[in-house]
Amino acid sequence: MRFSRFFGGSKADEPQQPDGAEDAAAVDESPPEDDDADGDVVPEGDRDVDLDLEWRERAPDVIPGGASTGSKRSAALYGERSTVGPTHFMRASGCHVVTPGGRTLIDCTMALGSVAIGYGDEAITRAVVEAAAAGNVAGLSHTSEVEVAERLCDIVPCAEQVRFLKSGADAVTAAVRIARTYTGRNHVVGSGYFGWHDWSSSEPGVPPGVQSGFTRTAFDDVAALQAACDRVKGDLAAVVIEPVVERLPSREWLDAARRICDDSGAVLVFDEIKTGFRIRPGGYQEYSGVHPDLATFGKAMANGFPISAVLGRADVMEAATRTWISSTLAGETTALAAVSAVIAWHERAEVCDTLWRTGEEMMGAVARAVAAIGLPGISVEGIAPMWFLRFDDPALESRFLELAVEEGVLFKRGAYNFASLAHDEETIVDIEEAASTAFVHLAEETRG
Ligand SMILES: Cc1ncc(COP(=O)(O)O)c(C=O)c1O
Numbered sequence: 001m002r003f004s005r006f007f008g009g010s011k012a013d014e015p016q017q018p019d020g021a022e023d024a025a026a027v028d029e030s031p032p033e034d035d036d037a038d039g040d041v042v043p044e045g046d047r048d049v050d051l052d053l054e055w056r057e058r059a060p061d062v063i064p065g066g067a068s069t070g071s072k073r074s075a076a077l078y079g080e081r082s083t084v085g086p087t088h089f090m091r092a093s094g095c096h097v098v099t100p101g102g103r104t105l106i107d108c109t110m111a112l113g114s115v116a117i118g119y120g121d122e123a124i125t126r127a128v129v130e131a132a133a134a135g136n137v138a139g140l141s142h143t144s145e146v147e148v149a150e151r152l153c154d155i156v157p158c159a160e161q162v163r164f165l166k167s168g169a170d171a172v173t174a175a176v177r178i179a180r181t182y183t184g185r186n187h188v189v190g191s192g193y194f195g196w197h198d199w200s201s202s203e204p205g206v207p208p209g210v211q212s213g214f215t216r217t218a219f220d221d222v223a224a225l226q227a228a229c230d231r232v233k234g235d236l237a238a239v240v241i242e243p244v245v246e247r248l249p250s251r252e253w254l255d256a257a258r259r260i261c262d263d264s265g266a267v268l269v270f271d272e273i274k275t276g277f278r279i280r281p282g283g284y285q286e287y288s289g290v291h292p293d294l295a296t297f298g299k300a301m302a303n304g305f306p307i308s309a310v311l312g313r314a315d316v317m318e319a320a321t322r323t324w325i326s327s328t329l330a331g332e333t334t335a336l337a338a339v340s341a342v343i344a345w346h347e348r349a350e351v352c353d354t355l356w357r358t359g360e361e362m363m364g365a366v367a368r369a370v371a372a373i374g375l376p377g378i379s380v381e382g383i384a385p386m387w388f389l390r391f392d393d394p395a396l397e398s399r400f401l402e403l404a405v406e407e408g409v410l411f412k413r414g415a416y417n418f419a420s421l422a423h424d425e426e427t428i429v430d431i432e433e434a435a436s437t438a439f440v441h442l443a444e445e446t447r448g
Helices: 049-062 074-078 122-133 143-155 168-183 208-213 222-231 251-264 283-288 314-321 333-348 351-373 394-406 425-447
Strands: 091-093 096-098 104-107 161-165 187-191 214-216 236-241 267-271 294-297 308-312 378-383 386-391
Touching (some): 104 425, 122 333, 143 308, 143 333, 161 168, 161 314, 168 267, 168 294, 168 308, 187 222, 222 236, 222 251, 236 251, 251 267, 267 283, 283 294, 308 314, 333 351, 351 378, 351 386, 351 425, 394 425
Parallel strands (some): 187 214, 187 236, 267 294
Antiparallel strands (some): 091 096, 096 104, 161 308, 294 308, 378 386
């Protein structure tokens, strides 16, 4: 792993240009300045693993669990028993992150899939900075809220109207509230992860009564879906589906969901928080041709800036005016500017095609490393733009993740690793080298 690449100003971090891309998003190649006012960052070129551990240990004193995003807690990154591995970063560019201890890591997680173009993309950053400089909020709505809504209606097949929110959970909760208002019914049948809000969660702190309006059903199981909907027949407000979970769904499952909603008058919602602007710009509905009544978008739509959207058929969306869905900063312009800049990227380049191709190469690289080592119970799975390593033994997975990070690559524990435009050919070679070396060490430790 060549740590000098990030600091040394090579072109390696420049986002890979998809075919047809005209103006490359140039990456600032000047070495990062030492912005260590507190002395808590090592100078350029040095590495101090202890400093990474200091941040890891310092965080839980003031942040329960160590991170505000569940998947970024040390236990989530490396496993409950892990005591090593960096948890914090100082800067990110392309697909690289730099830790406080001066390590440069290739990031295969891409901020939980919220970044598909690359970290710190110049065009997107410029748009965001300009929006901030122009005053990002006011007592009136900004015109960009209307413009971006219009653009999304052009791009997403089911979209005739849009409401913006801030998080994925906000958007799915809004979709459910709209569906319940539109139908005048209560019950929601859902398959997938919809965020942390009460209506779909059975965690401690959620009153048991909340669950009475929600039935969870298994991914891609037509009989289970039918049975769950039959049980609440007259009261079915919505079927909410995360359309891709570890693999593509069967056509039968999607058709069954569409038919059940059409027959019962319920609202079909696709949660496209991960699939929007990744599988296709218009999400899985564009890819499959099955159109929901409502959909939720977020993550890659703004390349890491905080905004989400619920969108869909105008007659269904109109119910948003008969209930209460509102967030003070929903129409804040920096995140809207990021969405505009992401849409511009998709207009000038085949971003999603490149994500599929790059993801295939990433999967191939790691699959070769897995095959070469011959350890049982490890496989590379998923679909190319969102893939993952499956370990039968969680302890082996934890140790592999620690070893891989030592070799300079951050892989996701469980699902998913996400392709980005910034994972270029050289990076993929580095990913294969790092995975291979980590597996060699893992095999040595395992076989004693
Ligand atoms: C399909 C899906 N829906 C909803 C969410 C929740 O999004 P957020 O974490 O932004 O609230 C996620 C987050 O991973 C998601 O993948």
